[in-house]
Amino acid sequence: MSCLFEITPTCNLRCHFCYVALDPYKGPYLTTEQACGVIDKLADEAGVLSLTLTGGEIFSRRDFPEIYSYAWSKGLLVTLFTNATMVTEKVAALLRERPPHVVDVTIYGADAEHYEATTGIRGSFAKFERGIRLLQEAGVRLTMKHTTSNLTADHLHAVRAYCEERGIPHRFGVTIEGRHDGGDEPTLYRITPRKVVELRDTVHQLRTGYARDRALPECSAGADLPGASERLYQCGAGRAALFVDALGQVSHCVLDREPSFPLLEMPWPEIWERIGEWVNQPLPANAPCSGCSLRGGCENCPARSRAATGSPYLKDTYQCDITHAEYGLEPERHPDYRNLARPVGACVN
DSSP states (O other): OEEEEESOOOOSOOOTTOSSOSSOOOOOOOOHHHHHHHHHHHHHTSOOOEEEEESSOGGGSTTHHHHHHHHHHTTOEEEEEEOSTTOOHHHHHHHHHSOOSEEEEEOOOSSHHHHHHHHOOTTHHHHHHHHHHHHHHTTOOEEEEEEOOTTTTTOHHHHHHHHHHTTOOEEEEOOOOOOTTSOOGGGGGOOOHHHHHHHHHHHHHHHHSSOOOOOOOGGGSSSOOTTOOSBSOOSSBTTTEEEEOTTSEEESOSSOOOSOEETTTSOHHHHHHHHHHHHTSBOOTTSTTTTOTTGGGOOOOHHHHHHHHSOTTSOOHHHHHHHHHHTTOOOOOOOOGGGOOSOOGGGGO
């Protein structure tokens, strides 16, 4: 079991395509004692082995050392998600003394121009570079990830070179989600579905030296792609993974946060049962994706559908178009699912 624990939703950067609400939900956020109580319940009752601390920006919490040290003392494999701009010598010393499993740093660009075009904060690139230097000097295991937007679509090779020059493993993401509160401003920074496929091809070529095979499997002619399921959720959300927000609400997914339950107030068996009921429900027969032979190879999911339409039962048309582009198919003509009058499945409730 793994868990993503958002210890704060606030951040020192203002990235244009962030999926976290621009005005973070109001507190009071978890106290230090409550955050440690969450960790106790996850480790002792939920059986969590891998814990990721995320934000917002995790180092913006003044009590980060106490929360991290407590999780570390519980024997959990602790991963840290950060932008590295708030790493101090004190933080680096803590992580040298109590090494995390990995620190996963988001890189928004390989130079100040591209980096700060995304973050919206002048001087943030210099702080990022200082943070990376301090972490490497502390001997911390680092990885980097970069989300390609229309601000950095021409910048992939430079980001790759930046990471490789420093010996840091890296990966690229090529899709951007709407905000978890329903705001769709981040989608303005998406690259086109065909550009997504081109960038995936480029990344694959760089990593392997071979062209990526994107041929549509023969079995898909009248049959489902491997991996298709009748369940609404095909991933490990609520089965092998959980999310806890900064108010202590636990749910199955960081993007799709409903239903959620107060972790410190409810018995764990009841929470687990309720989450299981939600994620194991069938895909409604009248849902737009029901019966689609490409569903097993599509990255559309209830979380993305809810972010795009307000309902987990409808369709994120962007992901649908990417899947069609992957297999050389023409995109479908989509209705405006946000304004769909006809109820779908459990949406009627």
